Amino acid sequence: MKRLWSVVLPALLLTGYVFLLHRPIATSGGTLPPIGKFFNPFSGFWQNAEAIDGFKEEELKLPGLHAPVSIVYDERLVPHIFASNEEDAVMTQGYLHAKYRLWQMDITARQSAGRLAEIFGQRLLAHDQRMRRMGLSNTARLYATNWKKCQEYNLIENYTKGINSFIEGLKYAEYPLEFKLFNYAPEPWSVEKTALVVMSMNLMLCSRNEDLMATNALNYLGQEKFKFLFPRWNPNQSPVIPKGTVWSIKKSLQDLDTNPSIGYFTEEMINDYPRSIGSNNWAVSAEKTEDGNPILCNDPHLSLTLPSIWYEMQMKTDTYNAYGVSLPGIPYVAIGFNDEVAWGETNVGMDVSDFYEIEWIDSSKTSYRVDGKVETIKFQIEEYQTQGGKIIYDTIKLTKWGPVFLEESRSLALQWLPNEAIDNCIVGTFRKLNQSQNFSDYYDALRGFISPAQNFIYASIDGDVALKVQGAMPIKGEDEGQFILTGKTSKNDWNGYIPFDETPFIKNPDRGFVSSANQQSTDSDYPYKYHGYFEDYRGRTLNQQLGSNNKITVEDMQSLQNSTFDLLAAELCPILLNHLDKSAASNLWSSALSDWNYYYESGARQPIIFETWKNEFYNLVWDEFSNEEEKMSIKLLRPEMWRTISLATEDPENIFFDLIQTPEVETLKDVVAMSFGNTTVICDSIFASDPNLTWKDFRHVSINHLSRVPAFSVTGIDVGGVGTAINAVKENHGPSWRMVVKLSKPLQAWGIYPGGQSGNPGSAFYKNMIHDWSQGNYYTLHHASSPGDLTNFQLGTTTLNP
């Protein structure tokens, strides 16, 4: 018996120990991975620690290839694919996306599918429910089905095969680090998952909805004051299509019943994405450049994350040779160039998300009335798995417009363009752009692109420059879509989309350049009406700069992309200073602003003072809004900064400058004085604690890992810029890729993005480009014709055999 116990005891201990090593550990801060699986050096996290100066030359099999494919990696781990045909190139791209960004692809697809709670636990269930309620998962399924009608479907399947070949060959030791950390395994990829990644782009770029806040503001102000404070057009704007363009379109707008539902909405709409998310792009014609070659530039401003949203690569086949950045999960190069043309995109910002207030028939809320007729709700049961296997069910009600998104005191149904635009063959557009040889190829490539609407810019070695605002844009009445619409009448339904040949477009304009920076697409003469979230300063700055230079060089363009000059500050700061009393004007802080050149340099301190003053001023001017918000527990849309500045310029005694909680009647001068007083107190305090505080320390720029794990993120980046400057760096948004292409023969290009080619935190190529990006540096992009062109820049090669 004693001997038996002497064996059983260590046996039990060993079993318990091995069990513990394989078991996730729940802590108050989250769940830790199984300690043994994670720490063992043979398959745990140590296996993700790549040798810093090592590159493994490989010769691998990739079943499904028609011929061998050569991949040459350059010194930044940018792969240059040399394939004999397009099918093989796309399959190789899928393989490389998976090899370097598998976890990023997985988590992006899961986010859209509403499946994050499976990995991160029940705390993300609300997020998942929101995604499913918005319809992302359903729509991705429809996209995947509809793509079967696209010419490119077999290519998307080839891309998927490439990804799955990589996944199938993975051993646990080779899993990307995050799979080990969060203790789950990669799933096979599918066309539907590619569609989910497309939906994540839609979510980021066109899901903003301010209808609740706008409706509340309308209710608070009334029609007249609302129109005064929220004019549809900024008269100072420099739109994408230049002012004065004559439109040949004849469009008589249908009379729409746009009366919004009246009354306050106490619900809150989550707007994860900032108002002016966007980008810059421009192309200057040969006549405006010093050496007579067109130049195209693009810097998309998106969430700055690690891994980066972009994966840089070259795809060379026997018929085309594209280079640029791709989106892991979606085939082809999204922004880039080939031997003949270059292209790029910025976000359009049109409002394509509308709420309809439902008139229920009775308290069961299962049927509703439209045009006096009864419509019945369809029910969709959603199943959510949470970490640990617990299953939760949720019912989504579907109306003719879309899902019931909010159902509290009042019920709202959401109509969102991506859910309608199920013929959205985005891959077809990218493919055709990759293969474009001239203007007509470019124009034709855009036909299949529906959502999210983009400003597609173009330049060619033939000398053409062009820009088309492309995407499905619902035809709307004057105010439709700005407010919550009544669902009682079908008159408020969307009335089709602006036809392809009538979306705003410009080619080879007299001014010698085309440009966009998320501003309004047109002036008010454009026959179609639209509402959106537009930027008011970058476009103006850009057009002023491009218009004033007729000997443009590549260096000028790089410098412009990095410009931290802020036109908003240049317009507002003098107004504020001019309205200060003499005594205040000699104050330390106001004196500093008097000497400022309005550049948001990382080492400057004036941006801190100005930002503080701007915020204090803005909040005081619109104090009635915050007062009403507090009183009624609602959220109100506030006037834009450009409107605040125009009011200060044109009508300094306007009643809105009066502070409602004081008996006196204040004017602009009083508000300026009071806001400056507050600013002085704040600046005295913040500079007392750190006299050397500069913009980079005050406005902390971070590039977070997608899981928000701080250890895998980079914080405190030394970079200037501000959202309204061309170098639109915000706390964790900004230029996610800077590209300058000279359309010479041969074509030359420069680019950089804040991250690295590898998604593995244990790789030397995980974040290696961030420093150069923050300093405004560029890398020469090696657009090779053959592997031999890369000999001097080569890190190593991989050969894939059928």
Place this chain on the structure above:
Amino acid sequence: MKLLTVFIIWIFLTLLLSFLGHWVLGFAGAFLIVPVFRLQLATSILIGFCAGLFSWIGFAWFVDHANLGQLSGMIGSLLQIKSTFIILGITGFLGGLGVAITAWLAARVFLTDSSQKVVS
């Protein structure tokens, strides 16, 4: 001297088994070493612990060295551990403990009290 030989063999056996199969298999080397070298219980546990510790630490250090400590630094930051040496120490301890417990079991399974003798 023979103990040193056993120790070195055990390290290589742990590495070999861990690479060939599942990492837990590395613990199983004890079932070979203990009966072949007829180690005493205490010696089995002690040498087993050291062999597990050194094989895990050694390999982790080798990987970490080539990586210039980039990833271990991040993992340290994630776990709020400032020193990479502690990360290496935790790694080694987990391996050492696993091999030691397995050695204890092996000693109990294969060796009776009278048959145990010290390899010297």
